[in-house]
Amino acid sequence: MKVNWRHIPPANNSYAALYAACELAGYRLDPVSEPSGDITCYSLTSISERTYRDEIADADCITIVGGPHASACYSDVAAYADYVIVGEGEYTLPRLISALERGDEIPPGVATKSGYTPADHTVLLDAYPPFTTVFGYTEISRGCPFGCGYCQTPRLFGRCMRHRSIDEIAAATARFRDVRLVTPNAFAYGSDGIHPRFDRVERLLSRLKNRIYFGTFPGEVRPEFVTDRSLELVVQYCANTRLHFGAQSGSDRILRQIRRGHTVDDVLSAVDCCREHALAPTVDFILGLPGEDEEDEIATVDLIQSVTRSGQAHVHYFMPLPGTPLAAAEPHPLLPETQKILGRLALAGKITGSWMEHEIRFFRQSSHV
CATH class of the missing domain: 3.40.50 (Rossmann fold)
Structure with a gap:
C-alpha cells in the first residue's frame, strides 16, 4: 500500500x-x-x-x-x-x-x-523515536497542567505532563551539533509541570554533549519558572543567549480571566532575572484578548515597551482556536495608538510577529528563533 x-x-x-x-x-x-x-x-x-x-x-x-x-x-x-x-x-x-x-x-x-470512538491509549514518548531518517526537533515533554483559555495544548495532549527519558533524548540528539528541544515548558522537564525539578533539568543538560538551545524556540518557558537557579543552568550548559517566555498580557485582570496562572510581576521578575544573567528576554504577547478594555490594552503595550528596552517582544493578535474555552470569543479591536506604537517598535527591530494577519504568524512561526 x-x-x-x-x-x-x-x-x-x-x-x-x-x-x-x-x-x-x-x-x-x-x-x-x-x-x-x-x-x-x-x-x-x-x-x-x-x-x-x-x-x-x-x-x-x-x-x-x-x-x-x-x-x-x-x-x-x-x-x-x-x-x-x-x-x-x-x-x-x-x-x-x-x-x-x-x-x-x-x-x-x-x-x-x-x-x-475515543482513543483507547495515551502515547508513551519513549515508545517512539522523535524522528528517524526524516529529521525534526526532539520532543522532550508533552502535555500541560495549565488551562490557558486560548491554548490547544492541554486539550490535545492532556494536562498531565509526560517526559521522554534522558537516555532516549541523548540517543536522538547524539548525531547533531546543535540541539533544539520541543516542550511546552523547558524548565518543567521531569516535573509535574507546576513544581519545577531543576535537579532533573540539570541531569538532562549535563548529559547532552551538543550545543544546546534550551528555553528558546521551539521549547519556551513560563515566566514563573525563570529563576536564578534555572538561568544558572542555561548559562552553564547552553549556547543560547536569549530566553523565550510568554507574558500574553500586561493586565493581571486579563491574565486571571484567561487562566494564565501567573502575574505581571512574574513577567517583570523574569525580565529582570534575564538581565542579571546576561540573557536577552524574548517575550510573547497576545493583543486583542476577549474582555480587554482600553486600560488593559494600554497596560499590555506599556509592558511590551518595557520588555523591549532590554529584549524583544513577539506580538500577535488573538485568534480563537477550536476546542479551547475561548473558541467562540471575538478579538478585541486594537486602539489606533497601539498600532502606531507597534509599528514604530517593529521598524526599530524591537518586536516581531503579526497583529493584523494570522497567516503571517502561521507561515513564519517555523523560522522564528
Missing part, C-alpha cells in the same frame, strides 16, 4: 514524528505536493485547513487528516476527509493504515462520517 504525506512546511515536525512511528510499523510516508497513491495524510491547523479543505475533498485517494484543527473539529473535517485522527497520532496512524490494508475494523481514535 502506497502511503504519502502532504508536504505542508509548518507541519514538518509532525511529519518527522509520524514518519518514525509509521516506519516502526513497516510503512513509509513519502512526501508529496498533491494527493496521490493509495493514501495521503495531512496535518492541519485552523489556518492551513482553509487552504487544503477543497484539495482533500476532491482527492482521488484515501485521505487521512490529523493535527490540532482536525482534532478539535473532527466532525467538520470528517465531512470532506475519509478518516480523521483525533489527538496523538504515533499509535493511531499506523494502526489505521494497517486496518485499511487488511480490511479490518477502524480503530479507536479515528473519526469518520459515521461517528467517532
Whole structure:
C-alpha cells in the first residue's frame, strides 16, 4: 500500500514524528505536493485547513487528516476527509493504515462520517523515536497542567505532563551539533509541570554533549519558572543567549480571566532575572484578548515597551482556536495608538510577529528563533 504525506512546511515536525512511528510499523510516508497513491495524510491547523479543505475533498485517494484543527473539529473535517485522527497520532496512524490494508475494523481514535470512538491509549514518548531518517526537533515533554483559555495544548495532549527519558533524548540528539528541544515548558522537564525539578533539568543538560538551545524556540518557558537557579543552568550548559517566555498580557485582570496562572510581576521578575544573567528576554504577547478594555490594552503595550528596552517582544493578535474555552470569543479591536506604537517598535527591530494577519504568524512561526 502506497502511503504519502502532504508536504505542508509548518507541519514538518509532525511529519518527522509520524514518519518514525509509521516506519516502526513497516510503512513509509513519502512526501508529496498533491494527493496521490493509495493514501495521503495531512496535518492541519485552523489556518492551513482553509487552504487544503477543497484539495482533500476532491482527492482521488484515501485521505487521512490529523493535527490540532482536525482534532478539535473532527466532525467538520470528517465531512470532506475519509478518516480523521483525533489527538496523538504515533499509535493511531499506523494502526489505521494497517486496518485499511487488511480490511479490518477502524480503530479507536479515528473519526469518520459515521461517528467517532475515543482513543483507547495515551502515547508513551519513549515508545517512539522523535524522528528517524526524516529529521525534526526532539520532543522532550508533552502535555500541560495549565488551562490557558486560548491554548490547544492541554486539550490535545492532556494536562498531565509526560517526559521522554534522558537516555532516549541523548540517543536522538547524539548525531547533531546543535540541539533544539520541543516542550511546552523547558524548565518543567521531569516535573509535574507546576513544581519545577531543576535537579532533573540539570541531569538532562549535563548529559547532552551538543550545543544546546534550551528555553528558546521551539521549547519556551513560563515566566514563573525563570529563576536564578534555572538561568544558572542555561548559562552553564547552553549556547543560547536569549530566553523565550510568554507574558500574553500586561493586565493581571486579563491574565486571571484567561487562566494564565501567573502575574505581571512574574513577567517583570523574569525580565529582570534575564538581565542579571546576561540573557536577552524574548517575550510573547497576545493583543486583542476577549474582555480587554482600553486600560488593559494600554497596560499590555506599556509592558511590551518595557520588555523591549532590554529584549524583544513577539506580538500577535488573538485568534480563537477550536476546542479551547475561548473558541467562540471575538478579538478585541486594537486602539489606533497601539498600532502606531507597534509599528514604530517593529521598524526599530524591537518586536516581531503579526497583529493584523494570522497567516503571517502561521507561515513564519517555523523560522522564528
